[in-house]
Amino acid sequence: FEYNGQLGLGGQVLSESGDSAKGQEYQDKDSAVIGFVDVNAFKGSYYLHFDLGKKVELSGGRFNDFKASIYYNDLRHNISQDARTHYLGLDSNRLVDSGNQADPSEWTRFNYYVEHETFGIDTEWSFNTPFYVEIGAEQRESDGRLPYGSYSSGPSAMIELPAPVDWTTDTAFLGAGYRTDKLVMTLRADVSEFDNDDEVLFWDADVTNGVSNQGLSLAPDSDYYKVAGQMVWRPDTWASSLALRASYSQHDNSLDLYKIEAGAGKFDGEVNNTSFDAAFNFSPIDSLDAKVFLKYFERENDGDTVTAVDDPTITNSLNEYDSTSVGFDLGYALTKSTSINGGFEYTDTSLDGRSDADGYEDTRLYLQWRNRSFKSLELRAKVGYLDRDGDPNKENSGVADGERAYDVADQERASAELAAMFMVSDNIDLGIDLGWWDAEYDDTDFNLTDLEHFEAFVTVGYYEPEMFTSSLYFGYEYDETDMTSDSGDGYKEEKEFDTYAYGINVEVPLFDVLVVSVLWDHSWVDGDADFNRADLVDFNDVDDYTIKTLELKCDYNFSETIDFTVGYIYEKYEFDDDQWDEYAYLPGDSTLSGAYSDQDFENNIGYFLAKYRF
Amino acid sequence: LALLLTAPVLAAEASYVGSETCLGCHDDLEAGFIASLHGKAWAAEGVYEENGCEACHGPGSAHVDDPSKETIITFGEDSMHSANQQSDACLACHSASQEIALWDMGIHAKRDVLCSSCHSIHKGYSPLAAMPETCYGCHLDVKIEARKASRHPIKEGEIGCNDCHNPHGTLSKAQIRDESTNQLCYQCHADKRGPFLWEHAPVEKDCSSCHAPHGSRHKKLLTQRVPNLCQSCHERHGVYDKDRVFTGSDPSRFAYGRSCVNCHQNIHGSWAPNRRGAKFFK
Numbered sequence: 001f002e003y004n005g006q007l008g009l010g011g012q013v014l015s016e017s018g019d020s021a022k023g024q025e026y027q028d029k030d031s032a033v034i035g036f037v038d039v040n041a042f043k044g045s046y047y048l049h050f051d052l053g054k055k056v057e058l059s060g061g062r063f064n065d066f067k068a069s070i071y072y073n074d075l076r077h078n079i080s081q082d083a084r085t086h087y088l089g090l091d092s093n094r095l096v097d098s099g100n101q102a103d104p105s106e107w108t109r110f111n112y113y114v115e116h117e118t119f120g121i122d123t124e125w126s127f128n129t130p131f132y133v134e135i136g137a138e139q140r141e142s143d144g145r146l147p148y149g150s151y152s153s154g155p156s157a158m159i160e161l162p163a164p165v166d167w168t169t170d171t172a173f174l175g176a177g178y179r180t181d182k183l184v185m186t187l188r189a190d191v192s193e194f195d196n197d198d199e200v201l202f203w204d205a206d207v208t209n210g211v212s213n214q215g216l217s218l219a220p221d222s223d224y225y226k227v228a229g230q231m232v233w234r235p236d237t238w239a240s241s242l243a244l245r246a247s248y249s250q251h252d253n254s255l256d257l258y259k260i261e262a263g264a265g266k267f268d269g270e271v272n273n274t275s276f277d278a279a280f281n282f283s284p285i286d287s288l289d290a291k292v293f294l295k296y297f298e299r300e301n302d303g304d305t306v307t308a309v310d311d312p313t314i315t316n317s318l319n320e321y322d323s324t325s326v327g328f329d330l331g332y333a334l335t336k337s338t339s340i341n342g343g344f345e346y347t348d349t350s351l352d353g354r355s356d357a358d359g360y361e362d363t364r365l366y367l368q369w370r371n372r373s374f375k376s377l378e379l380r381a382k383v384g385y386l387d388r389d390g391d392p393n394k395e396n397s398g399v400a401d402g403e404r405a406y407d408v409a410d411q412e413r414a415s416a417e418l419a420a421m422f423m424v425s426d427n428i429d430l431g432i433d434l435g436w437w438d439a440e441y442d443d444t445d446f447n448l449t450d451l452e453h454f455e456a457f458v459t460v461g462y463y464e465p466e467m468f469t470s471s472l473y474f475g476y477e478y479d480e481t482d483m484t485s486d487s488g489d490g491y492k493e494e495k496e497f498d499t500y501a502y503g504i505n506v507e508v509p510l511f512d513v514l515v516v517s518v519l520w521d522h523s524w525v526d527g528d529a530d531f532n533r534a535d536l537v538d539f540n541d542v543d544d545y546t547i548k549t550l551e552l553k554c555d556y557n558f559s560e561t562i563d564f565t566v567g568y569i570y571e572k573y574e575f576d577d578d579q580w581d582e583y584a585y586l587p588g589d590s591t592l593s594g595a596y597s598d599q600d601f602e603n604n605i606g607y608f609l610a611k612y613r614f
Numbered sequence: 615l616a617l618l619l620t621a622p623v624l625a626a627e628a629s630y631v632g633s634e635t636c637l638g639c640h641d642d643l644e645a646g647f648i649a650s651l652h653g654k655a656w657a658a659e660g661v662y663e664e665n666g667c668e669a670c671h672g673p674g675s676a677h678v679d680d681p682s683k684e685t686i687i688t689f690g691e692d693s694m695h696s697a698n699q700q701s702d703a704c705l706a707c708h709s710a711s712q713e714i715a716l717w718d719m720g721i722h723a724k725r726d727v728l729c730s731s732c733h734s735i736h737k738g739y740s741p742l743a744a745m746p747e748t749c750y751g752c753h754l755d756v757k758i759e760a761r762k763a764s765r766h767p768i769k770e771g772e773i774g775c776n777d778c779h780n781p782h783g784t785l786s787k788a789q790i791r792d793e794s795t796n797q798l799c800y801q802c803h804a805d806k807r808g809p810f811l812w813e814h815a816p817v818e819k820d821c822s823s824c825h826a827p828h829g830s831r832h833k834k835l836l837t838q839r840v841p842n843l844c845q846s847c848h849e850r851h852g853v854y855d856k857d858r859v860f861t862g863s864d865p866s867r868f869a870y871g872r873s874c875v876n877c878h879q880n881i882h883g884s885w886a887p888n889r890r891g892a893k894f895f896k
Contacts, residue, residue, distance in 0.1 A: 004649070004739070026767035040651075040739065045658035047651070054771055063655045075772050130710070151877035151895045158867040158876050169804045177712060181705070184715040194804040199885075216896045217885035219805035228793070230785075232715040241718045245785050247793050251800075251807055257887040260896070264887035269809025275793040277785040281719045291719055295785075297794060299818070303809050311889040319815045331724060341724065354815045406846045407816045407823050433754070448846035457754045475758045481838060483845060489853055495842060499831060501758045523761060525831045529842075537856035543831050543839055545763045575763065579839070579870055582860045590867045590876065596833060597871070 001048075003614060005039035010565075010609035016601065021078035021111060022573060023601035028076045034607065068123035079112035080147070083162070083594040084585065091145065091164050093198035093218075104585035112595055114144035114165050122173075134175040134188075142167040147595030148201060150216050158590040159203070163218060166197035184232045192224040200260050215260040222253040222269075240282035249273045261309055269303040289331040298322040301353065319353040327364070341368040357408035360390040376423035386413040390443075410443040431459040450482040468508045475501040475523075491533040495542060498526045513558070519551040544576040561613045569605040628676035628685070633666030636674060639681070640667075646736045670703050670735070689730040697726035704729040713782055720783025727752075732781070745774035749781070756828050764836070765829035778827070795822050810883025812892045816847070817882050841873040 013031045016023050036053035041060075048060035054073075061067030084107035087095035100106050122136025148163040175188035201216040228247035234240065250272045257264035279293040301318040308314040327345030334340060347362040368382040388411035392404060415437035422430045439451040460472040477499040485491050501523035508516045527542035553567040583597040637644055647653045648662075656662040661669055668674050670687070677686035683694045687703055701723065708714050717723050731751075732743040743749075746768055750757035756775075760768045767773055775781070778798060779789045792798035799821045800807040808818075816823045824843055825835045832839040838846065841854050856862055858869035867876045875881060878894040886896035 026770045026772055042654055047654065063658045073772075075767065077767075147872075149872060149876045149879040151890065160872075160876070167805060179710045179712060179715070181709045184710065184712055186712050192804060194807070196805070214896070215886065217880060217891065220885060222804070222807060222809070224800070224804070224807065226797075230712070230715075234709070234718075239718075241716075243716055243719060243785055245793075249797065251809060253809055255885060257811070257885065260885065260891075261887050267811050267885065267887070269811070271809045273794070273797065277793075279719055279785055289724070293785075301809070301813075303811075306811055306887060308889045308892055309887050311892075314889050314892050316812050316892070317815070319813045319818050321819060329724065351815075353813075356815075404847060405816060407819070431754075435755075447849055455755060457758075459754060473754055473757075475754060477758075481842065483842065485853070486849055489849070491853065493842075495838075497831060499758075499762075501761070521761065523758065525763075527831070531855055536853060537862070539856050543763070543833075545831070547761065547763065573763070577839075578856050578861070579859050579873065583871065584860050587860055587865050587870060588867065592871060592876075595872070 002042045003039065005037075005050075006611055006613050007035075007037055007039075008609050008611045009033070009035040010607060012605060012607035015604040018573075018601035019081050019599045020601065021081035021113070022599035023571065023603050024078055026075065026077055028078075029605070034609065064126065064128050066123065066125040066127070068121070070121045071119070073118045074115070075118070076113060076115045077144075079114070080595045080597070080599075081111050082109055083112050083147070084109050085162055085593050086591070087161065087203065090162055093164055093201050095161060095201070095203040097204040101591065102586075107585075110145065110162060112145050112147055112162065114142055114146065117141045130178050130180050132175075132177055132179065135173065137170070137172040140167075140169045140171075142169070147593060148216060150203070150214065160591065160593040160595060161201065161203055161216070162593065163201045163216070164198045167219075168195045169193070170195075182234050185230070187229045188227070190224070190226040190228075194219070194222045194224075196221060199255060217260050220253050220255040222251055224251040225249060238282040238284050240280065243277070243279045243281075245275070245277040247273070247275045257306070263309045265306075267304050267306055270301070272300040272302065274298045274300070287333040291329045293325075293327055293329075295325040295347075296323070317353040317355070319351070321349060321351045321359075323347060323349040335373075337372045339370050341370075342366065351408070354405075354408075356405045357390065357392045360388055360408050363387045363389075378421040380417070380419040382415075382417040384413075384415040384437075386411065386439075388412075404444060404447050406441060406444075406448045409441045411439055411441050413437060413439040427463040427465070429459075429461045431457075433457040444484075446484045446486040448481070449484050450480070452478075452480040454478040466509065468506060470504065470506040472504045473502060475499075491531050491536060493529055493531050495527065495529040497542070500524055513556060515555045515557075517551075517553045517555075519549070519553075521547070521549040523547050539578045541576045541578050541581070546572070546574045548572045563611040563613070565607075565609040565611065567607050567609075569603070569607075571603040571605075572601070574600050628673040630665070630668050631674045631678055633662070633668070635678060636667040636671075643736050646738075650735070650739050650741065652735055652741050672703070689728065689735075691728070691731075693728075697723075697728050700728050700730065713780065716780075716783035716785065718783075719785075720781075720789060722781060723783065743781075745776060749775045759826065759829035762829035762831050764831070764833050766827065766835070768828075795820055799827075806882050808883050810885065811887065812880075812884045812894065814881060814883055814894065839873075840875055841869065844874045844878075 011033050014029055037050060038053065039050045041048040045062045045065065046060070047063070051057045055071055057069055057071040059067065059069035084104055086098050086101045086107045088098050089095045090108060090110055118138060118140045120136065120138030122134065124132055124134040126132035142165055144165040145162040146165055147160055149158060149160045151158050169192065171190065171192040173188060173190045175186060177184070177186035196219050199218050199220045201218055202213050203216065204213060226247060226249035228245070230243070230245040232241060232243045250270065252268070252270040254266065254268045257267050276296045277294065279291060281291045283289050299321050301320050303318055305318065306316050325345055325347040327343060329341065329343040331339060331341045343366050345364040350359040351357055364384070364386050366382060366384040368380065371379045390408045390410045392408055418434045420432045424430055435455045437453050441449050455475070455477045458474045462470045479497040481495045483493045503519070503521040505519045506517065510516060524546040525544055527544055529539040529542050531538055548571070550570040551567065553565060556564045558564055580597060585592050585594065653662065672687040674686055687695055687699065689700050693700055701717065705714070705717060709717070732748045733741045735741055746760065760766070778791060780791050781789065783789055784791060786793060790798050792801070824837060826837050827835065830836055836843055854869040857864050858866040860870045868874065880894045880896065884891040884894050884896060888896070890896045
């Protein structure tokens with residue numbers, strides 16, 4: 001065997017203050033020994049790779065013959081630290097009132113998190129032929145606690161509870177196909193089984209007032225099957241290619257509703273999805289590139305119809321829809337350096353089971369112009385337009401009550417983009433992107449009436465060979481949302497968000513053996529919401545936050561095979577929102593647990609790593 | 615312009631000269647390639663011995679006679695060959711792949727993105743593009759989104775762009791790796807797939823009606839904060855101004871903290887067989 005790769009060993013020191021859950025949202029860092037292994041091995045046509053770092057993976061195979069991998073990964077999603085509850089039975093699906101609701105300082109402390117452990121294996125065999133077979137399986141174990149809110153009668157009308165997460169998701173696939181440069185055909189079957197050990201969360205609603213045990217439904221076991229096939233054929237004419245894809249999937253479940261509420265029966269759910277896509281790409285003349293396409297997607301719901309046990313007037317709706325799109329994209333080279341592109345798409349969507357709409361039709365258009373006449377300058381301009389002809393059912397009583405689903409409402413959306421890439425000199429490049437879109441719900445009298453977005457991005461790269469490389473980016477986004485209440489409340493609300501982000505990255509090589517790098521990222525949001533009615537109090541802080549990240553790193557190339565790295569990372573997050581300020585565990589008629597509250601943090605991480613290359 | 619149009623013709627009329635001739639001037643490029651995974655695969659298959667440099671760069675005799683960029687296929691932004699011509703050199707081998715089969719139809723090909731924009735053949739061991747840095751090179755808007763307060767674990771390297779998108783092209787919108795957005799999301803979020811007894815119709819149709827998958831300034835990757843997101847369709851329980859939050863004169867569970875979701879927890883759908891289940895309370 002011939003080997004190459006890297007080994008790393010070192011340590012890190014972590015100092016954190018504030019909410020460690022947000023500070024380590026997708027990781028579980030600590031002051032500890034760190035390291036990695038990354039090894040490649042070869043012999044003839046055989047190759048092998050071993051990776052021990054963020055995940056553990058062993059993969060290998062024989063070129064053009066087969067390949068296989070086996071892997072393990074652990075992903076922890078920390079949600080909230082130091083939450084609390086007055087219930088006993090944490091991590092079970094039966095929460096019992098401790099009777100100590102009045103004093104949150106005495107409640108049980110815990111963290112909200114979900115940890116996913118994934119183990120999988122997959123392999124593909126082609127035996128040096130155009131045919132191949134692939135097979136794989138994966139198991140994901142998830143455990144933790146999620147915040148669940150619920151509503152009941154009694155003094156504590158709203159309550160936030162730690163719901164247990166104890167899921168297992170098993171998936172497997174089997175595929176086969178034929179692939180050459182002229183024809184690629186694939187067929188693949190997927191199965192997935194989701195198991196939840198806790199399909200109901202029982203909790204004491206209000207023991208002192210005699211309210212009985214309540215049941216909160218959690219995701220039940222479900223199964224998923226899918227078969228999909230695709231073909232891509234490249235005929236020898238017009239540099240064309242034809243692609244066809246079809247798929248059918250079903251997901252279903254079966255559960256005993258009486259476990260949640262006495263007097264209920266069973267529910268068998270079944271949803272089937274069918275899709276078909278076709279696209280033909282061709283170039284009848286050198287300067288013209290064209291694509292025509294058809295898309296079809298259908299969702300059928302064959303689940304049971306169930307009437308609410310406590311209200312015979314309420315029966316579940318079986319939502320179904322089908323959507324058909326046709327369209328084309330054209331690209332035409334006006335000259336060697338100037339091209340225009342245009343496209344059209346028409347989509348007809350029919351809805352069944354919804355009381356608020358029967359469907360809608362979308363018409364989309366875009367036109368783009370690109371120019372590279374100057375070697376150092378590339379320009380692009382694009383405009384787009386969407387016209388949604390919705391069909392909301394205005395006779396529906398829900399509309400009169402203040403409901404109007406914005407996903408099916410009439411909409412006119414216009415967009416524009418302008419971009420330039422400019423090579424200022426041999427060692428300086430500049431990129432500017434400007435974008436704008438505006439969506440007007442033009443037949444809407446209340447709820448969401450207008451969305452507007454503007455963005456500007458600038459990138460600068462500056463290089464001085466053997467002295468330094470640097471890059472800078474700046475981004476700005478402006479978002480405005482306008483809403484109007486119905487005549488009963490009679491007000492308008494306008495929300496505005498200014499989002500800023502910039503970053504700089506500089507690398508400086510020193511003395512041929514050192515590389516010092518500095519990375520700084522800073523982003524912040526300023527949001528507010530204004531009402532036009534004098535008696536309403538405006539929000540000054542809406543999802544305002546600041547994120548700062550500083551990374552300093554020094555790589556020392558000690559020898560041909562040994563490197564040392566010393567680094568420091570600083571992260572700071574501050575969040576300010578009127579909706580969360582002065583968070584209380586017992587506000588009014590509610591009982592909260594602290595989920596998502598006070599997530600400010602400040603982290604300092606120092607690390608050292610020795611790397612050996614071979 | 616004349617040079618650009620005639621370059622492929624020159625290449626087609628040229629003949630193979632062998633790698634030894636190429637290395638006479640470009641020997642600095644060989645070591646990196648031989649040590650790379652691509653080089654190992656070629657060595658194992660005998661491709662390098664058979665055609666060597668000219669397997670990708672085309673026959674080199676014209677370039678030997680006139681060592682300019684017009685007379686040989688080069689790769690990158692400063693190549694004299696079109697994006698299609700450069701891609702064709704790679705697709706000559708790689709089009710026989712289910713991952714790349716739809717390259718011609720994809721948005722990257724339509725925008726003249728080059729294979730070499732993302733993949734490096736002569737540098738490094740693996741020609742695979744580093745995610746997400748490679749994508750961020752063009753998609754700065756996504757880079758900024760993915761670093762917002764609420765986000766997927768892209769920064770931590772737990773999710774790569776290509777877990778959800780196939781940059782080489784698919785028949786789906788945004789080149790996602792499934793037929794619909796929801797089916798893609800369910801691959802990881804199986805607990806959200808139902809089927810539900812009480813369905814929230816827009817949820818069943820498109821997760822992105824409410825969620826911004828790359829990142830958001832609002833919690834839970836939402837496109838707007840709650841209650842405003844819910845109020846886009848529903849107007850219930852009166853007014854939610856600053857008087858209704860923790861610090862206000864009339865605090866309300868409808869407005870503070872998680873707002874609507876304080877009570878309507880099962881907003882994706884519910885299985886509780888009662889009227890509160892129908893309203894996603896349980």
